[in-house]
Amino acid sequence: MKPSTSLFFHLFLLLLPHLPSAVHALKKAPVDDDDLDMHYYARTCPSFEAIVGSKIAHWHSVDPTLSPSLLRLLFHDCAVRGCDASILLNNPGGERKSPAAATLRGFQVIDDIKAELEKKCPKTVSCADILVAAARDATYKIGGPYWENVYGRKDGRVSIARETEAIPRGRESITDLIVFFESLGLDILDLVVLSGAHTIGRSTCGAIQYRLYNYTGVPGKCDPSINPKYLNYLKRKCRSAYTYVDLDAATPAKFDNVYFKNLKSKMGLLETDQLLLADSRTGPLVSALVSQRNVFEHQFAKSMKNLADTMVLEGHEGEVRTNCNFVNKY
Numbered sequence: 001m002k003p004s005t006s007l008f009f010h011l012f013l014l015l016l017p018h019l020p021s022a023v024h025a026l027k028k029a030p031v032d033d034d035d036l037d038m039h040y041y042a043r044t045c046p047s048f049e050a051i052v053g054s055k056i057a058h059w060h061s062v063d064p065t066l067s068p069s070l071l072r073l074l075f076h077d078c079a080v081r082g083c084d085a086s087i088l089l090n091n092p093g094g095e096r097k098s099p100a101a102a103t104l105r106g107f108q109v110i111d112d113i114k115a116e117l118e119k120k121c122p123k124t125v126s127c128a129d130i131l132v133a134a135a136r137d138a139t140y141k142i143g144g145p146y147w148e149n150v151y152g153r154k155d156g157r158v159s160i161a162r163e164t165e166a167i168p169r170g171r172e173s174i175t176d177l178i179v180f181f182e183s184l185g186l187d188i189l190d191l192v193v194l195s196g197a198h199t200i201g202r203s204t205c206g207a208i209q210y211r212l213y214n215y216t217g218v219p220g221k222c223d224p225s226i227n228p229k230y231l232n233y234l235k236r237k238c239r240s241a242y243t244y245v246d247l248d249a250a251t252p253a254k255f256d257n258v259y260f261k262n263l264k265s266k267m268g269l270l271e272t273d274q275l276l277l278a279d280s281r282t283g284p285l286v287s288a289l290v291s292q293r294n295v296f297e298h299q300f301a302k303s304m305k306n307l308a309d310t311m312v313l314e315g316h317e318g319e320v321r322t323n324c325n326f327v328n329k330y
């Protein structure tokens with residue numbers, strides 16, 4: 001067996017005791033990436049991935065907190081109208097101007113990569129593909145897995161702020177999350193594994209203060225599913241809505257499976273993080289991943305590729321922007 005096959009088989013065995021929910025989770029949604037190709041830029045821009053790689057290394061050394069932000073930026077792109085760089089369009093009324101985008105970061109990194117690519121291979125590499133390559137390299141840079149991407153996405157011409165209201169913000173039910181991921185062609189395994197991205201990066205306290213002081217709209221009430229010591233820490237840390245707090249309190253700067261271990265200790269930062277353990281559809285997967293770092297990293301790579309395949313524009317369905325912030329004028 002090839003290593004990848006054997007790992008996947010391993011995951012399957014691991015999940016056997018948790019049937020049937022786990023088997024349901026393992027059924028993959030069909031992925032439509034017929035025209036995307038690993039070698040898409042081999043002739044037209046052979047230095048594409050090298051340029052992205054060196055820019056990510058540069059920005060990571062300038063500010064390592066940008067790497068998690070780039071991973072999240074890809075999620076927010078793919079979550080609305082698919083992976084079409086609609087999040088990057090900087091027009092009034094666009095996704096980027098929505099409340100959901102208020103804490104997104106890393107736009108300057110994409111602009112820097114694009115500027116370099118326009119010098120080396122003008123009008124060739126789409127902003128959507130840059131986001132996909134940047135998220136992969138940023139993940140690898142912080143100790144995550146590496147995977148091969150397929151390329152050939154085109155950039156969309158439409159971006160509507162209101163459409164970002166569908167993106168989960170941490171206060172949803174697991175059913176809501178499952179339905180939302182299904183709408184992207186992603187299944188329950190993808191949901192659990194991609195939530196593991198919260199093993200790195202930060203949240204603003206504004207996203208979770210209601211869990212500390214005003215749970216279910218009752219003043220003074222806190223979410224009983226938070227570990228008391230962690231609750232104490234969060235109450236001290238999160239006086240201001242604009243303070244940053246690590247998503248993984250134990251190993252914030254390391255891409256590992258400690259995020260899932262935290263859930264076992266009632267130390268999930270977002271309400272939706274903690275609910276993944278409590279829900280019967282996702283809990284068994286969380287439990288399996290707690291003890292299997294290799295399986296997590298292997299499946300994270302697979303699920304990221306699934307995410308990057310979401311409703312991709314191909315051929316004449318879109319364009320290659322020359323500036324990621326604006327639709328082409330010609």
Ligand code: HEM
Pocket residue numbers: 065068069070071072075103105168169170171177191194195197198200201202203204205206207247270272
């Ligand atoms: C499952 C549903 C998800 C919910 C409810 C959710 C929610 C959130 C929230 C509320 C934040 C903090 C925002 C703030 O600063 O206020 C955040 C940060 C983050 N999210 Fe998610 N997220 C989800 C899925 C994902 C996925 C699929 C990925 C990537 C594969 C991801 C990657 C990240 C990263 C890396 C950060 C930290 C960003 C930074 O440090 O700048 N999230 N998420």
Ligand SMILES: *[C@@H]1O[C@H](CO)[C@@H](O)[C@H](O)[C@H]1NC(C)=O
Pocket residue numbers: 214216217218219
């Ligand atoms: C508490 O929660 C309720 C319901 O979500 C909300 O209407 C109210 O504004 C919140 N109060 C504070 C002080 O945030």
